[in-house]
Amino acid sequence: MDKEKDKKGKQKREKHIWAIAGGKGGIGKSFVTANLGIALCERGKRVIVVDADLGAANLHTLLGVPQPPLSLDDFIRRGMRNIKAALTETGIPNLQLIAGVHDILTLSNPKQGLKQKIMRHISSLDADHIIVDLGTGMSPHVFDFFLISENGIFLVTPEPTSLENAYRFIRGVFFRRWMNMTTNNNVKKIIETAMDGNNPEGIKTPSDLLAQVGKVDKETATIFKKGMSTFRPRLIINQARNRKEAELGFAVRSVCRKYFGIELSFLGHILYDHNVYLSVQRGRAFFSDYPSSDVAECIRDIAVRLSDGKGLEWSLS
Amino acid sequence: MVTQLKSWREQDYYEILEISHKATEEEIRVAYDKLKTIYSSGSSETTILFTSEEVKEISDKVDEAYRVLRDPRSQREYDLMLRGEGDKPVIPPPSPTVTHRILTPQEIKEALGDDETHWSGETLCAMRKYLSLELDEVAVETKIAKKNLKAIEEEDIKIFPAPVYLKGFLRTYAKALGLDPQEVAEKYIARITWKGYQKD
Ligand SMILES: Nc1ncnc2c1ncn2[C@@H]1O[C@H](COP(=O)(O)OP(=O)(O)OP(=O)(O)O)[C@@H](O)[C@H]1O
Ligand SMILES: [Mg+2]
Numbered sequence: 001m002d003k004e005k006d007k008k009g010k011q012k013r014e015k016h017i018w019a020i021a022g023g024k025g026g027i028g029k030s031f032v033t034a035n036l037g038i039a040l041c042e043r044g045k046r047v048i049v050v051d052a053d054l055g056a057a058n059l060h061t062l063l064g065v066p067q068p069p070l071s072l073d074d075f076i077r078r079g080m081r082n083i084k085a086a087l088t089e090t091g092i093p094n095l096q097l098i099a100g101v102h103d104i105l106t107l108s109n110p111k112q113g114l115k116q117k118i119m120r121h122i123s124s125l126d127a128d129h130i131i132v133d134l135g136t137g138m139s140p141h142v143f144d145f146f147l148i149s150e151n152g153i154f155l156v157t158p159e160p161t162s163l164e165n166a167y168r169f170i171r172g173v174f175f176r177r178w179m180n181m182t183t184n185n186n187v188k189k190i191i192e193t194a195m196d197g198n199n200p201e202g203i204k205t206p207s208d209l210l211a212q213v214g215k216v217d218k219e220t221a222t223i224f225k226k227g228m229s230t231f232r233p234r235l236i237i238n239q240a241r242n243r244k245e246a247e248l249g250f251a252v253r254s255v256c257r258k259y260f261g262i263e264l265s266f267l268g269h270i271l272y273d274h275n276v277y278l279s280v281q282r283g284r285a286f287f288s289d290y291p292s293s294d295v296a297e298c299i300r301d302i303a304v305r306l307s308d309g310k311g312l313e314w315s316l317s
Numbered sequence: 318m319v320t321q322l323k324s325w326r327e328q329d330y331y332e333i334l335e336i337s338h339k340a341t342e343e344e345i346r347v348a349y350d351k352l353k354t355i356y357s358s359g360s361s362e363t364t365i366l367f368t369s370e371e372v373k374e375i376s377d378k379v380d381e382a383y384r385v386l387r388d389p390r391s392q393r394e395y396d397l398m399l400r401g402e403g404d405k406p407v408i409p410p411p412s413p414t415v416t417h418r419i420l421t422p423q424e425i426k427e428a429l430g431d432d433e434t435h436w437s438g439e440t441l442c443a444m445r446k447y448l449s450l451e452l453d454e455v456a457v458e459t460k461i462a463k464k465n466l467k468a469i470e471e472e473d474i475k476i477f478p479a480p481v482y483l484k485g486f487l488r489t490y491a492k493a494l495g496l497d498p499q500e501v502a503e504k505y506i507a508r509i510t511w512k513g514y515q516k517d
Contacts, residue, residue, distance in 0.1 A: 167366055207324055260322075
């Protein structure tokens with residue numbers, strides 16, 4: 001028994017689960033999921049990418065593979081016992097895919113139990129890195145997946161609307177996190193109020209909310225405060241057209257630190273390149289067609305930082 | 318880098334500069350530089366969540382933090398205070414290097430050789446170096462953005478501030494260098510007008 005445990009301990013490699021999100025649609029979440037997956041494979045990692053966009057799944061096309069016969073849908077609705085059965089080879093060594101659910105709008109807001117089951121199965125998959133494409137939106141289910149993974153990465157493009165969404169996303173996900181930590185209905189109600197950015201109580205930042213919570217339930221407020229250290233979202237700037245836009249990541253990180261009092265890790269930027277569009281149009285994986293492009297280099301740099309668990313300090317390289 | 322959930326109003330100087338307590342002089346300077354750029358751009362990444370007054374306040378706070386932490390002595394004092402061992406709040410030191418007196422013609426001559434009356438970007442820069450001042454330091458002291466100081470030194474007419482400001486900047490900069498503000502502003506402007514700078 002002990003011996004077996006030892007053996008297991010030795011074999012056990014560290015497993016990371018990354019959820020990729022972003023408040024805005026079409027900013028490159030699926031593109032980044034697919035190609036970050038490939039970049040990690042290049043580093044000798046075993047990777048699984050999962051399409052958890054329950055509205056518009058298309059991760060397979062970004063990897064240049066045809067629609068797989070089995071998908072997350074078979075697990076969610078057709079009684080597949082283990083999610084492992086939906087694993088599909090991508091033709092890229094060490095990279096496997098779990099394809100997503102197509103056009104099932106009723107599913108885009110699954111029950112908590114189902115969400116947990118999906119996440120549990122995803123977490124049990126055997127790989128060094130599991131990257132989950134969460135799709136667009138700021139619905140509670142996206143927040144929940146982002147949170148269950150513990151390592152959420154959100155994507156921002158250098159446009160005011162994307163930035164605005166990013167800040168709303170961070171706030172939303174943060175408040176949702178606290179929502180899931182409490183059973184006190186009064187506290188839940190306060191958080192519910194705070195979710196609306198223009199709430200009459202004027203609750204804007206986590207520390208505002210904490211103060212309100214403290215008034216009705218001191219103990220919960222303390223628990224909230226204590227659970228902070230494990231919350232460290234990651235940030236990637238996509239479609240940067242120049243250095244200045246790439247450095248936006250430092251600004252977003254600084255604003256999050258100063259406004260929310262939340263520590264954020266900036267993983268780096270990915271340049272804008274029209275060839276990304278072209279490769280998507282052709283239904284090819286970008287990395288296969290442009291392995292030595294600047295964009296591929298950017299993504300490799302991010303892969304290194306993900307592996308090392310270190311964000312950038314104050315300079316881009 | 319920050320204590321979780323503390324907003325900028327409650328953050329200490331290290332948190333304001335987003336550096337660790339072990340940051341080197343160079344790291345402090347880099348962080349300061351980046352933060353000043355972020356909080357002086359006035360673009361959406363800051364103004365979505367902060368009002369423009371708050372952005373200004375943050376920018377001032379960053380200056381204040383930098384003044385205390387870049388100087389080993391005041392930094393030590395500040396660290397003691399943070400640990401609850403200091404007895405009084407630390408007053409940000411004025412820049413010890415910025416000259417608070419008028420330089421003598423002798424000193425100017427020493428700095429510039431025989432060139433002293435040609436107030437130009439080059440001679441201002443030479444004066445600054447003679448006084449061992451960094452542009453960052455002058456920017457903190459004079460509250461003139463570094464890029465404007467740089468434009469003045471490089472006589473980069475294209476990115477000069479509007480004429481009304483330029484004169485004020487020149488006077489302030491001259492004063493920080495211990496020079497005669499009136500003389501420097503006049504001679505400098507005469508020189509660049511000749512080079513094609515439009516007065517209004
Ligand atoms: N770095 C980039 N350079 C150029 N174009 C890009 C880049 N990243 C993404 N794009 C463009 O954006 C499009 C959308 O990308 P993608 O499908 O990955 O976005 P998404 O965020 O997953 O969208 P959705 O919200 O629909 O799921 C791509 O087809 C591509 O044309
Ligand atoms: Mg997508």
